[in-house]
Amino acid sequence: MSSDAAKVFDPLRRKEVALTPEEKVRQWFIGVLRDHLKVPVHLMMSEVEMKYGAAGKTYRADILVYDRNGRPLAIAECKRPDVKLTQEVLEQALRYDMVLGVKWFFITNGQETRVAVRDGGTVRAVGHAPDYEEMSAGAQL
Numbered sequence: 001m002s003s004d005a006a007k008v009f010d011p012l013r014r015k016e017v018a019l020t021p022e023e024k025v026r027q028w029f030i031g032v033l034r035d036h037l038k039v040p041v042h043l044m045m046s047e048v049e050m051k052y053g054a055a056g057k058t059y060r061a062d063i064l065v066y067d068r069n070g071r072p073l074a075i076a077e078c079k080r081p082d083v084k085l086t087q088e089v090l091e092q093a094l095r096y097d098m099v100l101g102v103k104w105f106f107i108t109n110g111q112e113t114r115v116a117v118r119d120g121g122t123v124r125a126v127g128h129a130p131d132y133e134e135m136s137a138g139a140q141l
Contacts, residue, residue: 012046012063021080025110026062029078032113032129039065039132050099061096065104067136074104074135081110090116094123104135 006019008027011034017023026046033039048061063076077093079085085107093105097118105116105123115130116123 010046011041012044021082022062022078025081025108026078028110029076029106029108029113030063033063033065033076037129037131037135039135043068043132050096052095052099059096059099061100063106064100064102065132065135072100072102074106075100075102076106076108079107079109083109085109085112085114090114104130 007016008019008023009015010017010023010027010030012030030044030046033044034041043066045064045066046062048064050059050061051057052059061075062078064072065074065076067073075093075096077089077096079089083089089107090105093107097105103118105118106129107114113129115126115128117126117130
């Protein structure tokens with residue numbers, strides 16, 4: 001018998017997916033959101049497809065968190081552990097935001113996680129990861 005590639009169950013997509021290095025980080029961060037930041041599982045989605053730009057280029061957001069009214073609240077961009085969290089990674093999340101209009105941004109490679117918040121017309125780094133109640137407070141600003 002041939003050995004299949006390792007798989008992991010994604011609780012957001014409700015199916016088994018290939019356990020790539022990036023997927024390991026995504027699944028770990030889903031756990032962080034659920035267990036530590038108290039984000040309800042039913043208010044998260046992974047690998048969310050969207051179209052952007054005049055050409056309608058397809059992008060996929062790693063994890064989206066929604067508010068209780070079903071509006072996008074936060075986006076998480078997950079990278080393999082060997083990928084540095086550069087300005088380019090943040091800009092990728094900000095491109096998705098042009099479609100989504102979220103308030104909170106997470107970028108992580110499983111070794112390091114950075115958090116930013118939309119504050120008026122600017123996005124600024126914050127020193128802590130907010131729990132779901134904090135994320136939701138003022139989300140309708």
